[in-house]
Amino acid sequence: MVHYKLIYFPLRARGEIARQIFAYAGKDYEEKSVTFEQWPALKNTTPFGQLPVLEVDGKPLGQSYAIARYLAQEFGIAGKNDIEKAEVDAIADQFKDYLNEVVPYLTVAAGFKPGDANQLRTDVFVPNFKKHFAFFESILASNPSGFFVGNSLTWVDLLISQHISEVLEKDLKVVEEFKKIQAHRKKIQSIESIKNWIARRPEYPF
Ligand SMILES: N[C@@H](CCC(=O)N[C@@H](CS)C(=O)NCC(=O)O)C(=O)O
Incomplete structure (x- = not known):
């Protein structure tokens, strides 16, 4: 093994x-x-x-x-064929682009760097969140399965639902307009194995 x-x-x-x-x-x-x-x-x-x-x-x-x-x-859970795998990778890469853009806000908000978190939220986080999550929302809207790619879970479902739950803990408002994204987080984090992991994982600050 x-x-x-x-x-x-x-x-x-x-x-x-x-x-x-x-x-x-x-x-x-x-x-x-x-x-x-x-x-x-x-x-x-x-x-x-x-x-x-x-x-x-x-x-x-x-x-x-x-x-x-x-x-x-x-x-x-990488995608069922080459095109699904490529779609999964495209979503992951887009998510990474989003994270790279909002990292100045996230590092200040987490207390790693000095700065005005409220200003960065307004100038950096909110516009970038809305820009990128509009793409993710429309991907979900076009897939009746409720998953990002194909008709079963792939690792980007875990990646993005976890990020949304982190955002929701601190910033309910920014997610409000993204109904499919909210429903997707609920769906993924209600899967028994994931729900159990979230309940038993260590308490970390972020
Ligand atoms: N692109 C890398 C980034 C890894 C990264 O930034 N790691 C941070 C922690 S989240 C780290 O190791 N920081 C300590 C250091 O750079 O010395 C990845 O996704 O794994």
Whole structure:
């Protein structure tokens, strides 16, 4: 049996997608939590000087989306054929573009950098959220299954529903107009394995 070790900080953030894929697939893995104090000594031992890293039988893989795509492929939630896989990747890439645009707000809002979170919310977060989630809303509107791609769950359903639940905790209003996005979050996070994971996962700040 393959041994998976997920190495990350005591955060959900970029580690959570791999954890939810394991939870959905019902697969065991080892979690190695690295504290911020331990991190400097480990940084140069990782493939790209960052976490998360997934070790697969001891072989390290960096980049959270590469990890997610690999695990999704292994566990059958990457898309059912090549075009579905490409659609899943396109949504993931679009989501990454969105995150890159809102990261100045997210880092200040999380207290990692000084700045005016309210101003950044107005200038950066809200316009970018609305721009990108309008795309995601219309993708959901065009798929009667309620999933982003095809007629069953893929890893981008986990990725985006988790992000929406993070946003909802702090910023109900921005999600209000996106009814399909809200229904999608509910649908995905009501799946038994995901619901159970959310109930039992460690309490992390974000
Ligand atoms: N594109 C990378 C970004 C990884 C990343 O930014 N990791 C952060 C934590 S979320 C990190 O390792 N920070 C510590 C550092 O850069 O020294 C991914 O998605 O895995």
